[in-house]
Amino acid sequence: MSAINVAILGATGAVGTRMIEQLEQSEIKINQLKLLASPRSAGKTKSFRGTTYTVEAATPESFVDIDLVLSSAGGAVSKKLLPFAVKAGAICIDNTSAFRMDPKVPLVIPEVNPNDLDWHQGIIANPNCSTIQMLVALAPLDQKYGLRQIVVSTYQAASGAGQSAWNELLDQAQQHLNGNPETASILPVSGAPKHYPLAFNLLPQIDVFEDDGYTHEEWKMIHESKKILRHDMDNPDLKVTATCVRVPVPVGHGESIYFKLNQNPTVTDLKKTLEAAAGVTLQDDPANQLYPQPITAEGQRDTFVGRIRPDYENPGSYNFWVVSDNLLKGAAWNAVQIAETLLQRNLLG
């Protein structure tokens, strides 16, 4: 594996910071590292494998001699800059929603659909954080038993909306504890007309609303799941619906998932399949009060699955509870893992 030149676009954000950390911990050999961000963040420094790097303002000319771009600077920035990176010969792994549903762009979770990397044309999309952890848990069951339906309710952490939303949650919590009114200027959606406190509250809005009453986040989960599990081809009967809710947790999304299989395996069968699945840690021992929690998932790369139960009145239908670090498997780690997989498959470097 030869050393490669890597650029991180959005290097100062919550995800970008973790991309640097995950890259540092990976086996990827790096020759040149370029940290790119908005002009506002230019000049900041970051340490990587013992060397200090200065953040530069990203421009269309930033990608000369770059082999790999990890991008998490927002959809508009990706749309504007990644075509220049591709033209300069780089492979781009994009964590925004800009290219996810583009039929020419593979949408990849390495444990689930690594073969989709083979047909990339320069851009590979990282799925939405909520989609990734759901499919890491469901894909092994789909492969073995055939997945027919998903009904998901999410419990999503503030950091999914960025570092500023995370900070806002903590500020509001302190305001509340001090007996003061909570101030809100970011959540539920930055730039939306109305803002509400998240601390000690629940916000059933993630991303903007579509005209049909679903949020963009909910449609992302629906459409991305079908693309990744190849609904249109191998899996024509998969139906998906979602309700996405922001909860006052800094890091770690929870998901309550109801799913229907073609077959009717026992819970023991499901547990065995999940125990053997890559990227899954089973935490399902009710007698010992063992189940996934955000505070134990934070900082981990795996997706944690527990509370597996049959719906006794609907054979073949089940409930389970899934938690993962939305900044790692939901973003930075999945992106770096895609890069590692590209290298293993000789598709990069």
Place this chain on the structure above:
Amino acid sequence: MSAINVAILGATGAVGTRMIEQLEQSEIKINQLKLLASPRSAGKTKSFRGTTYTVEAATPESFVDIDLVLSSAGGAVSKKLLPFAVKAGAICIDNTSAFRMDPKVPLVIPEVNPNDLDWHQGIIANPNCSTIQMLVALAPLDQKYGLRQIVVSTYQAASGAGQSAWNELLDQAQQHLNGNPETASILPVSGAPKHYPLAFNLLPQIDVFEDDGYTHEEWKMIHESKKILRHDMDNPDLKVTATCVRVPVPVGHGESIYFKLNQNPTVTDLKKTLEAAAGVTLQDDPANQLYPQPITAEGQRDTFVGRIRPDYENPGSYNFWVVSDNLLKGAAWNAVQIAETLLQRNLLG
């Protein structure tokens, strides 16, 4: 309506305190008020309609001349003391789970099944907080379109586990903000072997686990829903499954509910039906970011419903989001409302 003698059992708890407030605001004329609690709380004082009352230790002899008992001191206390109250001639409205599934005890939400009050034999059970708000929202749809299936994921507030759990959440939040480890000695379940922090976390355990992996809380939602909606008689096809999760919110349960109807009404039809339903406030205007939130539901008697959406791939199936004050409609107000309904029906006083 003649004045009645009322005893409140568990008068110093989070629910008992609100029972006193809700009773104070009701039109029920009260002759004698007796505040009962554990010996530990005896001697405390509470104000009611301008008079100060001293809390007494509850004993089997406490119910002489009492017409109505509102009880919320835990299942064991209800089991021990309410038979004495019935023998003394009182009607008991019990907020614990002690008698809910007893076939001789009506389980009543006044908006949903007031006629079940007619066959009471001294004890009337208040349903579980999560069940009440779900059925206030679903029963009008069941009556009009026939309810076939419920898949519910709850987002339950700390106060559902009592005032001490609420205090623990706030203490933990301050510990976290101070950079200290969070201490836990109550949640998820008082007296359980393990305790976990709820602040900035999610706990997928409410009440103890059954051997089948479901929690007692989840089975309560399933069994109580069927009893209240008369599954065995009028509604043989109703299937219910539940996942119950505690969230770091002081007051106000959220519920993400997926439901299937016999018919296929439009969302406009559903909204009209819910707008006309007793005890429901529709908050469903995505364009103006209007949807139910715990912080706006707290202190209100109604159940708030929003985010109503069809599952486009399963005609007749829908998602919605329901929030209510778990201490009011979920407990104290539902109990006082039962008392008001008894008086209106000449079943009391």
